[in-house]
Amino acid sequence: MTREELYQSIYTHDTIYLPPHEQTTAALEVSLGCSWHKCTFCDFAKDTFQIHSLERMDHDLEILAGLRPEDTRLFFLGENAFCMGTEQLLDIIELTHRHMPKVREYAMYSRIDDISGKSEQELKRLSQEGVRALHIGVESGSDSILEARRKGITSAQTIEALLRLDRAGIDYYLTVIPGLGGRNFSRLHAIETARMLNQVHPRNIWCLKLKLWEDTLLYKEAKAGTFEEMTPAEILREERLLVENLTVEDCLFEDTTVLDQFTVQGVLMRQKGELLGAIDYLLSL
Numbered sequence: 001m002t003r004e005e006l007y008q009s010i011y012t013h014d015t016i017y018l019p020p021h022e023q024t025t026a027a028l029e030v031s032l033g034c035s036w037h038k039c040t041f042c043d044f045a046k047d048t049f050q051i052h053s054l055e056r057m058d059h060d061l062e063i064l065a066g067l068r069p070e071d072t073r074l075f076f077l078g079e080n081a082f083c084m085g086t087e088q089l090l091d092i093i094e095l096t097h098r099h100m101p102k103v104r105e106y107a108m109y110s111r112i113d114d115i116s117g118k119s120e121q122e123l124k125r126l127s128q129e130g131v132r133a134l135h136i137g138v139e140s141g142s143d144s145i146l147e148a149r150r151k152g153i154t155s156a157q158t159i160e161a162l163l164r165l166d167r168a169g170i171d172y173y174l175t176v177i178p179g180l181g182g183r184n185f186s187r188l189h190a191i192e193t194a195r196m197l198n199q200v201h202p203r204n205i206w207c208l209k210l211k212l213w214e215d216t217l218l219y220k221e222a223k224a225g226t227f228e229e230m231t232p233a234e235i236l237r238e239e240r241l242l243v244e245n246l247t248v249e250d251c252l253f254e255d256t257t258v259l260d261q262f263t264v265q266g267v268l269m270r271q272k273g274e275l276l277g278a279i280d281y282l283l284s285l
């Protein structure tokens with residue numbers, strides 16, 4: 001088999017989705033689908049939720065070890081792989097050691113309640129065993145927007161869970177979705193999201209463009225007129241309000257889909273002025 005065919009043999013889908021900061025990280029598929037699967041805007045989690053067997057992972061790791069023998073970091077692929085129990089995760093880490101002994105760091109996607117469901121001791125243990133980074137879609141800091149979009153978490157739960165990660169020494173990379181409140185709640189969305197983010201310590205805030213997928217409830221709400229989709233310029237003005245209100249330190253802020261064609265990127269707070277300047281420039285075009 002060619003390298004390409006070997007890669008294809010270990011992933012369920014032709015395309016795998018890694019977060020921006022893990023694009024070069026080797027990935028082991030540990031689960032499929034999302035254990036929550038209820039967010040009204042999400043078209044991402046189409047598969048029925050399942051955790052793969054250790055036998056399958058053993059087989060896939062053997063192939064991955066042949067393809068990436070020098071890798072020191074591994075991404076556990078799955079919409080929210082961190083929903084797995086601590087012992088399950090530790091079993092996978094142990095299995096990885098057998099096949100890829102140089103791997104010392106692990107990263108994966110997580111929901112906030114996957115963190116809340118683990119004790120402080122469990123989080124510390126996972127951190128000691130190499131879990132370095134969680135990539136989390138927090139989406140909004142507004143409880144009413146989170147509830148309307150059926151995210152299944154509150155901003156208080158988000159803050160509490162992320163502060164627990166701080167104590168355990170696990171980094172977190174957050175995704176927010178400008179436009180998720182619609183035109184009516186744009187201001188609330190920006191202000192409340194900044195309020196929430198200012199209480200935690202993300203390594204990265206990534207703004208993900210809201211796309212209304214045809215098979216989602218949010219799409220139907222937009223068609224029925226109960227959700228007012230914003231234009232790219234309105235979304236950028238909302239993003240400006242978000243940045244204006246952020247006080248987080250040492251955090252890379254980025255949006256790669258500004259006005260559907262530009263990237264805005266800068267380290268907060270050091271480059272907040274430049275970020276606002278870039279947004280103002282794009283708004284003036």
Ligand code: SF4
Pocket residue numbers: 034035036037038039042043044045079111137151
């Ligand atoms: S938690 Fe994430 S993957 Fe799961 S349904 Fe919500 S947005 Fe989709």
